[in-house]
Amino acid sequence: MLGHVALATYECDNAHKVQWPSSPYLGTKYLVNCRMAHAYFVSGIRQNQYHRVADAAGIGKLGEDYIGEVFSVYKDCVHRKTQESVYDALLEEITLYPETDGIDILTDARHATRKNSRYSDIVCIGAQSHKVLRVETVSREDDPCAQRHELLGTKRLYHYLEQQEGGSVHIRVHCHDRNGSVNKWLRETRHETETTNDTWHAAKNIAKEVRTVCCGSRCMQGKTWHPHLSDKAASIKTHVYWSMKNCEENPETLQHSMMNVIKHYKNNHEHCHPTSRCKTDPAYEPSKTIITDPTAEQLLRQALHRTIIYKNPTDFIHCMDTYFVESFNNIMLQYHDKRTDGSLAYDAYRMRTNIATLDWNENINARTVTSQRDSVDARNPRRVSARRNLRRKNFAFWTELWQEYASQVLA
Template structure:
């Protein structure tokens, strides 16, 4: 039987088209077929036609793409040795887009090349005069600025950098050196002063909102709404005979600044009285807001002690910082635990050499465990000598010396009458023993001292600021503190510190600081700028 001829494999392509379009396509394929037959010198079918057409199109497209790429200049710029000392300026994305649009528009109707004819520096902004080099008589010229304009006629970039300069706490001398070193332009003193006069209003608004919110949070943190506890302290603007003083009041619960009063020599010519003057103003403003103070803690300023005890008629409890008081105890212990040999067992005793830190710790423990009772605090302090003599009858029932039958003291037992007398004198001459009512609650001013460190960012004690500058910088420091105090911790690092070998708590690692207050101040200022345009 004769084998049938096998047909080669084939596939169909369905093309949607009308009868006229079909005839037109077939005519074109017929022409292509004739060209291919002449070129290839062999018969061709529809597959050859389609394959050659597609290859031709792909090849022509790739050649066009490569030629287009060859015309596009690279974005990489290599600096030459002569360019490294050039002046710089700051620009913004809208300004760059405007420059690109200008160049594109110019290229549509003119083949001339654009060049920079002149550069004028205005602060951190550059104004460029751009012209084209054309063979035609018509020359085109453009003026381009690296910053958009605000409705008040100022450059946005200059205003923003002015804002950053003020909110960072940077000193004018630092700003000048930085800008001159970077060769990025500099804002004149007049420009900065004019900006500050308008800007300080919005800094004060942010400060008032921050402190008012802090006061509401402090009031809400107490179960009974009969008053709040505050911590106050004074920070002088200079190291001696200061013109300016910041008297700050911080909430005991939230640790946020409730008020930061600025006192100058115009209010009181004696710097030492500034803290009292500022504290009185703090109380006046709290009274205006109908907020009473239950407990007032400070660094044992005797004028403040008298003010609180007499002016408040017993409605406010006066408390002094325990850390400073115990620090004086440690100094006194150092004098009776060591000294010259000819005064040994007269002015100092060797039995006390290992008790400087432990006595200080015992003072702290006595305050913390007095339960707010002055008589119990005194009794706890009286028992210190007996404890180191080995008599633990009056020690606290939870102390290890009472609960552990195998307890042995690490300290040298006091046996010398001189050592006992010296230790007794240190304890009974301490301000805590003499004034137990001022320490019975065990309050401290740690957060005020920490706030003063934050103020150092904005108010350098080596610089004599003007009154308005000082107040504004105090406001910025307050906003900075209130936004970041009490933020969460991410971890605790335990690292031995040779300066504090007995420290067991470790170092807290806090979350990164935020500076929302800066954006709030900027937005307030911009709102004012754009609202004037609408008017």
């Protein structure tokens, strides 16, 4: 066996010998071995997984030196294809804002390992096309502190956008997880860009924070919690989301809308939104316990004042989230293992990131819905949206990468 190629030797009775390989050549290497190396790279599996599969199947395997030779050419092919993909994605994103000068972006930092990461990927996704516009990889060689990687990667993103051939790309709204250093840098140096923080990360703990005034020990009843609030934690979280979405980008309106929930639960609907059911339905009856005790009202008011959204309303008036960045991070897990990828060399790590980018940009918004499935989840009883069944992903970039590699080998 020569890798995945069988080399057979035939001999006649007169001791004449001839050797026959089971694969043709691609340049100076066997075609089958090159195809298997290509499959190993685009699959995202780790080297030990590849060896175990090959050994179990008894089909031979490629050595580290051979894979290294293929990798030296293949990584450049992946880099070129990725550059084309993100550039096309940026042009597409720009065309989706025909009446304005600039684009909106979503960013987030993903660490390669769970603790003291060697690499961090700062991902930039277009808010309209949902395609990856750029991924900056920051390593400990750039900055030994992993907590500062997101700020450094964000600065590189803006530098990249300023150096595009068509001129500097203006960023209107930049949404990211609530990173204080990024918020400060954007406000101090990017006056033309509005910074906004992800609503999900900010609101996910609201129900937990409000629950502290909704339940507790009997001895603390009326002091730290009140029974009139016991059924309102989840619905208050929903109301906060609604307030962010309907504040019309006004921080004062956001705060006022959040606090109006107290009057609503007191059965006072004077300031409720005109489209609310309490205003439009003549037969409306409150489904929650009506607050009649001033202590309960005061406890709920204090809990809402403690939320990060009420304290910093300007950071949430655009009501944007980084859902698509988090989804891209899930795609990255197919190519990056958080347990081991911190030990990869930079070129190997970067190539896996580029392949994940090609995978995402090819399939996002391209998979049509075949059907929907309504299911009840006991862990999420308030979830009402149906689960969509999508068509299988397309992997045309596999063929493009192979053709690019083959052309380089045969050049």
